[in-house]
Amino acid sequence: MSLPPGFLDELRTRISLTQVVGRKVMWDTRKSNQAKGDMWAPCPFHQEKSASFHVDDRKGFYYCFGCQAKGDAIGFVKETENVSFMEAVEILAREAGMEMPARDPGAQQKADRRGQLVEVMEQAAQFFRLQLKTGAGAEPRAYLARRGLTEAALERWEIGLAPAGWQNLWDHLRGKGVGEDLIIAAGLAKPSNKGGKPYDTFRHRIMFPIRDARGRAMAFGGRALDPSDNAKYLNSPETELFDKGRSLFNHGPARAAAGKGQPLVVAEGYMDVIALVEAGFEAAVAPLGTAITETQLQLLWRISDEPVIALDGDKAGLGAAMRLIDLALPLLEAGKSLRFALMPEGKDPDDLLRSEGAKAVQAVLDQAQPMVQLLWQRETEGRSFDSPERKAALDKTLRERIKAIRDPSIRSHYGQAIKDLRWDLFRPKKQPRPATGGNWGAKKPWRGGKPAPLPASDSAKSSLLAAAGDAAETHMRVAVILATVISAPELILEFEYRLEAMACTDRDHALLRDVILRHADRAPDDLRAAIAAAAGPDALENLYRLRHVAISPCMRKPGDTALARMTLTEELAKIETRRGLYAEVAEAEEEITGLADEAVTWRLGQAAEARSRSYRIELDNGSSGAVVAKNGLALDKSDVEYRDKVFDNIDFTKGGRSRG
Template sequence: MSLPPGFLDELRTRISLTHVVGRKVMWDNRKSNPGKGDMWAPCPFHHEKTASFHVDDQKGFYYCFGCHAKGDAIGFVRETENVEFMEAVRILATEAGMPMPERDPQAQAKADKRTQLTEVMEQAVQHFRLSLKTGAGAAARDYLERRGLDAATQDQFEIGFAPDGWQHLWDHLTGKGVAPDLIIDCGLARPSTKGGKPYDVFRNRIMFPIRDARGRCIAFGGRAMDPNDNAKYLNSPETELFDKSRTLYNYAPAREATGKGAPLIVAEGYMDVIALTQAGFGAAVAPLGTAITEPQLQLLWRVADEPIMALDGDRAGLAAAHRVIDLALPLLEAGKSLRFALMPEGKDPDDILRAEGKGAVQKLLESALPMVQLLWQRETEGRVFDSPERKAALDKVLREKIALIRDRSLQGHYGQAIKELRWQLFSPRRAPSGGGKSGKGGKGSWGKPDMAARPSTKQSLLATSRDGVQDHKREAVILAALIATPDICHDFETPLQEMECHDQLHAKLRDLLLRHAADGKSAVDAEINRAVGTDALENLMKLPHVAISTPVRHPGDVALARMTVAEELAKIAARRGLQAEIMDAAEDLMGLADEAVTWRLGQAAEARNRAVRSQQEDQAEYDLAENGARINRGEREEFDALLDKISFSKTRR
């Protein structure tokens, strides 16, 4: 069976070789660079322990430096699944959502015709480029110079000019022996309705060749030189070569630049892409006069995990961003999303580059909004939510949008992000009690004189919540235990990295332990003394809750230190988990409260009470022996009473 022309190219465009190979191998995360599509793993074709199997996702090829196996996605499926070529194509087409074509006995003839069409398109590229350098192209050259496009950029993008005449290109191509039907099938000319010669589609326009992922010219875009022309920009009609919903301008060079670390930028037009590239943003693409489509989104995600939509800062640009959100939500996957760099009102990237330079665009790209933020802005900006009905309507719309996400885990994360934004918008904020004036004697709203708190008071533990004080004390015990016995640091590396230290000293000590614990206690002590000074370390160890802790009293006891650190870390995690649950349930109460929410609050409150009772029981029922063991106070009293009885009995004898 022969496949129709372009089918395999489309298939390779839609699938990711990393995804196909990833089902059979375990990637070496230390050696791989997912952002550049540069992946390494042990070879699936021969037994080895090192990662010598290389996948270049940008180029779509794999190669093993051990057994020299190489190929593309189709070849990989053939080798690993032990299937024939067409069956491998069928497997990948099903995965990509592409129906297999029916048997086509004329496929080879069509392939030959596509080759002929691309050859005609290349002749048109050369004709337009030469026309730009003639007298007829003088106005076009002046326009390009005013737009800041230097000669090197014009050559890079192969910019040309279509003279103002009905048959300039037609006469040139037919004079070269090109068949008339090929010119028409390329979309370069249209048949006359008046019985005359076919006429050129592009007239008096600056011409931008549009190339596919393999670098072949498949269409043109033309910018009108006549300001009164009805169509400022005109693209080729759809042909056997060109499907504008599946094509992005400058895609192949942008893919290469992204592989070298450049951010993928999606602009609105040719001039934006060219200006961005000339300014050093080499990975810029644009759709072709239409809104972003699903196939174009898949093309973008083949190249980058988070393309940046750099849309014009007008109402149309914002509307385009909103359409992209609705299109993208059902297609999102873990690690695949979009960010939005909205330009200032009435400006596009080209305007900003010419007026403010590269740095201004870089700042806009760095501050690009995640998609969830723009979704929230769309539903809330400029609206007032001063009634339960309006708040409920907002909740309904957002729930419907989040429900479009197919990935359940990602859906949950979006829901949590929306909850946090909702909390910020609707949570009640009490006015500062001493800031307002009542009109008498400069007193605040509570009738007391205004008194500014000292900085030291604001930062003291007494000014923080009780839970914050407890966490601070536990951090001190954890750090002291690890300083006394640094050999156990590697057991707690991850929770230590995630520990939110309450002051700079704790953070600095944690970082020093993580870096130098493996070097031994003497090295740890030396680094800490050098970094924070002996006084700071002595003050930490003298704190009452630290000085009485078992690991400090018995330095070097690995078992006791490990048990103490594990318990204190667990208490911090449990307390923060309870707090998060209570905040989450309280946020839900801002919406529609039901029995489930109140039950959650009751359970959270009871859990908190149990935690408090447990701590009180620890303090009330247990004493600490000299060897660090906990002794039940009641059992100890009974034991002491028994010893007294024995002693009394011996005395009487």
């Protein structure tokens, strides 16, 4: 069976030689460098103890310095599995998700034709290079010099000129005996609609050869010299050689540079890549004038685990980054991601290099953002979240984005990162204390030394005992909350962020809470099994056996979602209110310790008065000691009593010290 041209090249780009060989060998971790795809192991083809078998994953070849065995992934499978060449190709194609092509009797002829087309492209490249050196090339050479390209750079990149006439290249190639069908098939000329001679595809343009990963010319990119031209940049049409969605400009040299440790930088155009390479960023590529495709993304990940996408600092550049995020999210794997370096507004990498130099570009690359940060920026920048409905809409949007990630581990980490960012955005901001004139509203500077401790009065001891009792009561409330949400897992998403903010001083409670939160986006039916796997088979039984849990409403009436929701709302509100209460008291005690400043005592008095106003309460008739605050949160009488004890124990007329 013959394979169509290009099939094996695509197969080799889709598979990782390290993964193929790794099934048969044990890597020497001391000698190997996985980040660079430079791996060493004892040779699988002969008996040895030292690691003389070398795999270069970026180039796709292996070599043994002991027995001189060498080859690529196909050859390795062929030798180790004792199969034929075609069987080895079939094995690897299945792993890469590629369908084996139908039998093609003319495959050899097509391969010969591809070779002929490559030769035609090389002749065209030579023609363009010569044209740049003629008198007609004076203007383009001056333009390139203004862009900072030296004679050496022009030679290195094989930059040329397509003359302004209609059939210059056509006549040149026909004069060399090249067939008309080959010139048109290579994308170098187009048939005339008027029945005359075909005309050149590229006219009056600076020409950049586009080569494949093996260095063969397959297409051209042309930059217009006429400002009024309809297309500033023009690529070759797609041909038997060239598929722009599967190609990268500067692919081969960038792969070699990345193999030596340079970061892979993805720019937008030819001139950006050329400028980056000339400035020392040799592992630079561009996607040939289109948005990055899935195949190009896989090619990038074959070169580097974490390419840096260097985009222009304008709206179009940011839009391209956002589209790339949507493409990349479902394809993410452990260790495979993207970072985004946004150039200053209105500049591309070439502009920044010419205006500020390589150090400025390096600074931008060093500050490249992880993809999750840009995803968050896209969904939040320029928007207001001043209502619960808007916050809920943000949560829904982000949840949908994260669901696109197929890898469950990465999806979990993205969810946690988004929660952290969300907390930073929505957490309550500490309000500055009001000043009353002069410097009374400012804190006194710390002058060193330890503050004098408060006298250990009976009331202070009572406060400590109250705090200890409060910790025990909060511990009981947390147990009830966990049992309730486990019995009604459909409420996890509704209370997700409040559960996340709930402090768990008990390790078992913290473990249960974390398992519950990890299943917020998953099937609720799996929750109990996940708890058993993480905390042991007795974890739930131990929780339900607690007396204060057993008598809670959700345990007495299982399946009542409304009752479970009410229980969660009330218990969480009590914990949150009490936490705020003690935080405020602790802050007040810290402020007054060792001080006898009139401004501080005045502010404490004002705070106490304001606090009393905010907690005007009315007893609920018939309730068992419950108190309802004006803000609708349920408080126990013990909450109010504790607050009153602490504030009654402070003598605001004597520097805020406890009454003796």
